[in-house]
Amino acid sequence: MTAAWLAELDTPALLLDRDRLTANLARMRRRLEDHGVTLRPHLKTAKSPAVARLAVGDGGPITVSTLREAEGFAAAGFADITYAVSITPARFARMARLLASGVRLTVVTDDVTTAEALVDFAARTGAGPRVLIEIDTGGRRAGVTPEDPRLLAIADRLTRAPALALDGVLTHAGHAYDAADTEAVARIAEAERAGVVRAAARLADAGHPVRVVSAGSTPTATHARHLDGVTEMRPGVYMFQDLQQFLLGSCAEADLALSVLATVIGHNRAAGKIVVDAGALALSKDRGAALRDPALGYGLVLDADGGPCPAGRLAVQELHQEHGLIPVADDADFAALAVGSRVRILPNHACITAAAFDHYRVVAADGTLETWPRFNGW
Amino acid sequence: MTAAWLAELDTPALLLDRDRLTANLARMRRRLEDHGVTLRPHLKTAKSPAVARLAVGDGGPITVSTLREAEGFAAAGFADITYAVSITPARFARMARLLASGVRLTVVTDDVTTAEALVDFAARTGAGPRVLIEIDTGGRRAGVTPEDPRLLAIADRLTRAPALALDGVLTHAGHAYDAADTEAVARIAEAERAGVVRAAARLADAGHPVRVVSAGSTPTATHARHLDGVTEMRPGVYMFQDLQQFLLGSCAEADLALSVLATVIGHNRAAGKIVVDAGALALSKDRGAALRDPALGYGLVLDADGGPCPAGRLAVQELHQEHGLIPVADDADFAALAVGSRVRILPNHACITAAAFDHYRVVAADGTLETWPRFNGW
Numbered sequence: 148m149t150a151a152w153l154a155e156l157d158t159p160a161l162l163l164d165r166d167r168l169t170a171n172l173a174r175m176r177r178r179l180e181d182h183g184v185t186l187r188p189h190l191k192t193a194k195s196p197a198v199a200r201l202a203v204g205d206g207g208p209i210t211v212s213t214l215r216e217a218e219g220f221a222a223a224g225f226a227d228i229t230y231a232v233s234i235t236p237a238r239f240a241r242m243a244r245l246l247a248s249g250v251r252l253t254v255v256t257d258d259v260t261t262a263e264a265l266v267d268f269a270a271r272t273g274a275g276p277r278v279l280i281e282i283d284t285g286g287r288r289a290g291v292t293p294e295d296p297r298l299l300a301i302a303d304r305l306t307r308a309p310a311l312a313l314d315g316v317l318t319h320a321g322h323a324y325d326a327a328d329t330e331a332v333a334r335i336a337e338a339e340r341a342g343v344v345r346a347a348a349r350l351a352d353a354g355h356p357v358r359v360v361s362a363g364s365t366p367t368a369t370h371a372r373h374l375d376g377v378t379e380m381r382p383g384v385y386m387f388q389d390l391q392q393f394l395l396g397s398c399a400e401a402d403l404a405l406s407v408l409a410t411v412i413g414h415n416r417a418a419g420k421i422v423v424d425a426g427a428l429a430l431s432k433d434r435g436a437a438l439r440d441p442a443l444g445y446g447l448v449l450d451a452d453g454g455p456c457p458a459g460r461l462a463v464q465e466l467h468q469e470h471g472l473i474p475v476a477d478d479a480d481f482a483a484l485a486v487g488s489r490v491r492i493l494p495n496h497a498c499i500t501a502a503a504f505d506h507y508r509v510v511a512a513d514g515t516l517e518t519w520p521r522f523n524g525w
Numbered sequence: 526m527t528a529a530w531l532a533e534l535d536t537p538a539l540l541l542d543r544d545r546l547t548a549n550l551a552r553m554r555r556r557l558e559d560h561g562v563t564l565r566p567h568l569k570t571a572k573s574p575a576v577a578r579l580a581v582g583d584g585g586p587i588t589v590s591t592l593r594e595a596e597g598f599a600a601a602g603f604a605d606i607t608y609a610v611s612i613t614p615a616r617f618a619r620m621a622r623l624l625a626s627g628v629r630l631t632v633v634t635d636d637v638t639t640a641e642a643l644v645d646f647a648a649r650t651g652a653g654p655r656v657l658i659e660i661d662t663g664g665r666r667a668g669v670t671p672e673d674p675r676l677l678a679i680a681d682r683l684t685r686a687p688a689l690a691l692d693g694v695l696t697h698a699g700h701a702y703d704a705a706d707t708e709a710v711a712r713i714a715e716a717e718r719a720g721v722v723r724a725a726a727r728l729a730d731a732g733h734p735v736r737v738v739s740a741g742s743t744p745t746a747t748h749a750r751h752l753d754g755v756t757e758m759r760p761g762v763y764m765f766q767d768l769q770q771f772l773l774g775s776c777a778e779a780d781l782a783l784s785v786l787a788t789v790i791g792h793n794r795a796a797g798k799i800v801v802d803a804g805a806l807a808l809s810k811d812r813g814a815a816l817r818d819p820a821l822g823y824g825l826v827l828d829a830d831g832g833p834c835p836a837g838r839l840a841v842q843e844l845h846q847e848h849g850l851i852p853v854a855d856d857a858d859f860a861a862l863a864v865g866s867r868v869r870i871l872p873n874h875a876c877i878t879a880a881a882f883d884h885y886r887v888v889a890a891d892g893t894l895e896t897w898p899r900f901n902g903w
Contacts, residue, residue, distance in 0.1 A: 157592075157903055158615070191846055212847045214535075232802065232847050233790040235865050237536070257791055258864050287796035288848055295795065321845055412611040413635055417673065418665035424610065428880050429903075432810040467699055468569055468876055469590045469610050470666055486636050487613050498846055502806050503880070505902060524883060525535055525807075 152516050153408060153451055153489060159429035160408040161504035162491060163198075163519070164453065165511035167404035168386060172202050175368065175385045182374040187229060187361070189383030190216055192498040194521040195507065196223035198386060210381045214241045219522035221250045229253040229361070231317065231381065233281065233289055236264045243274040253277040253359075255317050257290045259297055262304040266311060275310035279317040279359055280350075284342030285335065286321045293346040302355050315359035316350065318343040319381070323366040324435075329396035336367035344376035369397045389497040390436035390443050405501060406453065406491040407446070408508070409471065414481050420465075421458075421473040421484050425492055427466040428503050435495030437462075443495065448473060451489035458483035463492060530894050531786060531829055531867060537807035538786040539882035540869060541576075541897070542831065543889035545782035546764060550580050553746065553763045560752040565607060565739070567761030568594055570876040572899040573885065574601035576764060588759045592619045597900035599628045607631040607739070609695065609759065611659065611667055614642045621652040631737075633695050635659040635668045637675055640682040644689060653688035657695040657737055658728075662720030663713065664699045671724040680733050693737035694728065696721040697759070701744040702813075707774035714745035722754035747775045767875035768814035768821050783879060784831065784869040785824070786886070787849065792859050798843075799851040799862050803870055805844040806881050813873030815840075821873065826851060829867035836861035841870060 153162075179186045188202045191212035199209055199220060207227035211217045217228050218241070226249060234242065234254040245252050254276045256262050262278075269275055280301050283290030291297050305313040320339035326332045339362050347360045363380035365388075374380065387405035388398040407429055413422035425446075436443045444462035449455065458480040465472035471492070475481060484490065494500035501507075502523055509517040531540075557564045566580045569590035577587055577598060585605035589595045595606050596619070604627060612620065612632040623630050632654045634640050640656075647653055658679050661668030669675050683691040698717035704710045717740050725738045741758030743766075752758065762769075765783035766776040785807055791800035803824075814821045822840035827833065836858035843850035849870070853859060862868065872878035879885075880901055887895040 154615075157619075159903060233800065235788055235790050235802075237532075237788060237865065241535075257793075260864055264865075283793060283795065287793060287798065288843075288845060288850060289791045289793060289800050292795050410613055410615060412613050413667045415635075415661060415665060415667060417661065417670050420665065422611065422667050424613075427811070427877055432812070432877065433805070434810070465666075467666060472666060486638055487615065487642075499805055499810065503902075524881075525537060 156408060156508060158408050158410040158489070159425040160508050161501060161506070162406045162408050163387070163507040163509045164404045165509050167402055168198065169201060171386055171388060171398070171402055171404060175382060179368065179380055184374050184377055185379035187379045187381050188386065189231065189381045190220065192383040192501065193386050194501070194523065195519050196220060196225070197519040199225060202386060210383070213525050214238060215525050216522050217245055217252070221245055221248055227251045229279070231255055231319070233257060233261070234265065235261060236268070239265070239268045239274070242276060243272055246274050246276060251277070253279060253314060255279045255281045256301065257281040259300050259304060262301045266304055266308040269308035269310040273310050275312065277312045277314040278305050279315055279361060280346070282316050282318040282343050282346040284318045284320055284339045286319060288321055290318060293342045293349065298346060298349060299353050302350055302353065306355070313355055315357040315361070316343055316346045317359070317361040319362070319364055320367050321364060323364050324391060324395070326366065326395065329370055332366045332370040332395055333372060336371035339367050340371060340374055340377055347376065365392055365397050366395045384497050387497040390447060390493055390495050394436050394439050403493050405497045406449065406493050407500065408451070409490055409492055411484050411486050411488050411490065414486060416481065419474055421475055421481065423463070423471045423473065423490060424469060425463070425471045426469040428468055430463060430466060430471060430492060430494060431496065431499040431503065432466060433496040433499045437495060445471065446492040446494050449491040449493065451491060453491050456490065534786060534886060536786050536788040536867065537803040538886050539879060539884070540784045540786050541765070541885040541887045542782045543887050545780055546576065547579060549764055549766060549776070549780055549782060553760060557746065557758055562752050562755055563757035565757045565759050566764065567609065567759045568598065570761040570879065571764050572879070572901065573897050574598060574603070575897040577603060580764060588761070591903050592616060593903050594900050595623055595630070599623055599626055605629045607657070609633055609697070611635060611639070612643065613639060614646070617643070617646045617652070620654060621650055624652050624654060629655070631655040631657060631692060633657045633659045634679065637678050637682060640679045644682055644686040647686035647688040651688050653690065655690045655692040656683050657693055657739060658724070660694050660696040660721050660724040662696045662698055662717045664697060666699055668696060671720045671727065676724060676727060677731050680728055680731065684733070691733055693735040693739070694721055694724045695737070695739040697740070697742055698745050699742060701742050702769060702773070704744065704773065707748055710744045710748040710773055711750060714749035717745050718749060718752055718755055725754065743770055743775050744773045762875050765875040768825060768871055768873050772814050772817050781871050783875045784827065784871050785878065786829070787868055787870055789862050789864050789866050789868065792864060794859065797852055799853055799859065801841070801849045801851065801868060802847060803841070803849045804847040806846055808841060808844060808849060808870060808872060809874065809877040809881065810844060811874040811877045815873060823849065824870040824872050827869040827871065829869060831869050834868065
């Protein structure tokens with residue numbers, strides 16, 4: 148049905164299955180409704196207003212990872228945006244322009260000096276973002292631990308400019324991606340929840356208002372037993388899912404909505420490899436799922452319509468800039484994937500793979516075919 | 526001198542040191558002149574007309590890895606272009622448009638069926654690219670081996686349309702990147718040379734004209750003892766160099782012209798890590814050099830001006846989408862890299878890191894500061 152359109156696309160192309168996307172969006176919405184928690188999806192994966200509208204309707208709430216995303220989503224009408232990467236003084240001017248345009252912008256910090264600079268800036272310019280203090284609940288990336296004395300020091304600084312509003316705390320247990328199994332993800336989800344709630348309680352005990360207790364990733368939002376005390380969750384990759392999430396039990400393989408359409412551009416018979424035009428740039432060198440299951444390589448190969456690969460279960464196992472190499476067993480495999488034929492490749496990590504493309508080719512069972520742009524860069 | 530400008534740039538930013546670039550370009554030009562071989566640089570790394578003009582002057586000859594590059598360089602006045610990734614029938618229409626615009630376009634194939642399709646297309650439309658047959662000289666990526674009977678079968682097909690011109694053979698010993706030391710690179714360079722010359726001789730013996738015997742990568746162009754029988758070399762990353770090339774002995778560390786300017790956005794004191802805003806998207810997950818020297822991680826940290834890092838020899842050792850993590854030893858290291866300060870990060874693999882950015886910030890010792898765009902995507 149979409150075969151003719153697919154056959155005409157230049158490859159590599161980033162395909163998004165709209166039916167799977169909408170099912171994934173609905174599933175997470177229901178899950179968080181059941182938990183009584185606000186869904187503030189992270190658009191770092193999709194970077195697309197069309198996807199964001201399907202996820203949360205017009206306007207938000209949403210989460211972003213770059214100011215370019217924030218500016219792009221603001222221009223597209225999203226007015227409630229959390230920029231979930233530590234703000235720094237060099238970004239205050241862009242932050243202020245977003246606020247001046249009417250966006251309800253929330254920024255995060257985990258640093259006393261930055262909090263002081265933010266207070267100075269707010270006092271001087273009147274720019275009034277909402278602020279969350281980032282908490283490290285085990286990811287050992289950004290944030291202060293729930294017990295860190297600086298938590299209260301930062302909160303204390305943030306109350307010194309009337310324009311600013313300290314709104315609460317935020318955490319991201321990114322190490323859930325590396326969990327050994329879904330039971331381990333559930334334990335990490337509970338540590339994330341308990342840690343951020345403990346930090347919120349310390350702020351409240353010190354007399355600070357705590358309106359927002361923000362947590363989450365796709366695995367922890369999926370596997371958390373309960374979310375008591377959390378007010379919002381920020382999953383992102385759940386929209387598309389990927390091989391990594393499949394291995395973590397966040398989804399079924401049939402939920403994977405994102406793939407790279409590639410063309411078979413050669414048969415290296417002497418080396419026993421099929422060559423496709425999706426290389427390191429199109430797929431990314433993220434090993435994600437393959438660290439656990441090497442058979443997944445840099446991506447699992449399907450046929451052009453997303454069905455099983457006619458040559459069996461194959462993966463891209465070697466990447467050069469514009470060449471992907473798929474080891475095959477015999478002549479029958481070469482025959483099943485003739486030069487010029489097309490395949491879909493399911494990526495390890497959708498967020499990273501998608502970033503090589505400035506648009507999606509959106510396919511749907513009803514035959515509609517659309518092109519949706521993405522905000523890349525910074 | 527450039528410090529004020531650097532301080533104002535949004536980060537992460539892709540910095541290109543013009544003085545190092547021009548020195549790298551001159552060095553390779555001299556080396557290949559000494560060998561009596563044409564330099565047809567691969568612009569898959571730079572994807573920039575400004576860089577291409579510095580490398581080979583106006584017009585070419587150049588090599589590209591995507592049709593988007595070919596179209597972009599053609600629009601910028603480059604008229605002699607080799608598209609060095611196997612052509613497929615789905616790309617014939619774009620190929621024909623390039624030819625119609627006056628570009629002397631060379632395409633490559635290693636496939637009998639594609640050669641037949643190309644002949645049919647040329648006979649039907651008059652589109653007349655030059656064609657090189659790709660040879661596998663040990664890279665086990667694309668190409669037929671020099672001894673493969675299909676070499677002559679492909680050549681035979683390509684002589685059947687008067688519009689087409691079979692010009693010779695092309696190879697790329699990409700496995701030189703994985704060589705253990707420079708002696709091993711030199712051995713691979715000789716195998717690349719000897720293999721492609723052997724293939725050329727087979728074509729000549731069969732009565733085919735062989736005007737082009739094309740080989741090369743940065744390591745093999747740098748370490749080849751001689752290039753007898755080769756007519757052109759296609760190095761690419763030599764323009765910028767990177768940690769991988771440094772480890773291969775292709776350059777000194779002081780030749781590395783490309784870096785990512787990043788801002789320190791946090792101190793995770795509990796985890797002993799400095800957080801910068803160059804993550805997996807800005808640096809790429811290419812392990813390149815780190816596979817040999819784990820201390821290089823996902824990139825080596827310098828100060829904002831490209832001098833030694835004030836906290837000693839540090840590397841980005843962990844990547845999340847927008848966070849890079851640099852393990853540090855003690856409080857002095859945190860003090861040396863305050864939140865808000867800037868660092869430059871030397872990448873493992875310049876080709877892959879650069880692709881995250883749509884432009885270069887070009888810095889030079891004479892104080893000129895420019896922004897040069899890149900052609901990304903396909």
